[in-house]
Amino acid sequence: GAVVSQHPSWVICKSGTSVKIECRSLDFQATTMFWYRQFPKQSLMLMATSNEGSKATYEQGVEKDKFLINHASLTLSTLTVTSAHPEDSSFYICSATLYRDSYNEQFFGPGTRLTVL
């Protein structure tokens, strides 16, 4: 159980276009989802916390108008990279929180590799 999917797995786009990435919790409901970005040989960088039914909370330095997050249901959050540029090329990973008895566990999607030409 506790599977998180992401779509697409990889995408190549031209500079200036917008790209939408979907994150779904397949067998559980996730009130909270997180979006991360990971550059090569670096650790995960939290971009934003996505809460169902409310606005996302962005980390310092992350442009909310550029990275649009919509958490429309308890099983779906989307990240849209607007007007993508080559510097936005990265590995984007989402995670969903499952509340267990004694702790919150994050389950990660497989990631989306974005390449902007």
Add this chain to the structure above:
Amino acid sequence: GQNIDQPTEMTATEGAIVQINCTYQTSGFNGLFWYQQHAGEAPTFLSYNVLDGLEEKGRFSSFLSRSKGYSYLLLKELQMKDSASYLCAVMDSNYQLIWGAGTKLIIKP
């Protein structure tokens, strides 16, 4: 500020034992996680510690000392497939994960 420290890279031999250390300074503590991440893939959960002591799960064990702000991941009977990055993450008082930079583990035959 919040800080997670772990070695950048470690090398070990197949069949041996390796210990990956993690020290942390965070605003609040709601548990420490270890994740494994193979190149080009998302992290997968290995262990969770919130109380002091050792948690054993098969070939992997994780230890926590809250008073020292210290944890380690112990991998026994190393296999080539264990070559990966190992990420230490602490959940702070806001229930957000603070991530270490990861330790790249190289296994040699």
